[in-house]
Amino acid sequence: MAICPSGYRAYGFSLKVEGNQGWRDDTALNGIRLLCRHTSNIAARAIVASSEGRWGRWTSYQTCGCTYHRSFSLRTRVERPRGWFRDDTALNNVIFRCC
Secondary structure, eight states: OOOOOTTEEEEEEEEEEOOOOTTSOOOOEEEEEEEEEESSOTTOEEEEEOOOOSSOEEOOOEEOSSSSOSSEEEEEEEOOOOOTTSOOOOEEEEEEEEO
8 A cells, every 4th residue: 555655645646557468467557656745845755656566567647737636536447357267457447536
């Protein structure tokens, strides 16, 4: 789990994603990084990261127009187990809400 340090708020994110691998195993989403900014000194920044899977590439950071998120929410899409000989990607979409 990634949480901004005390006194900081999230204002952006990056995802580590492996694209479709065809007949090979797809791992989909393999990591999340949060950009954090101090609430009283916007020049002070920090990056926190979740644990990270081996495969994929980091996307460019996506940020909101505001200085930081007053309210920060996360919505995910998780694929259900597909059974034997079917490729399970588990967590494969994340939506961040900027407020």
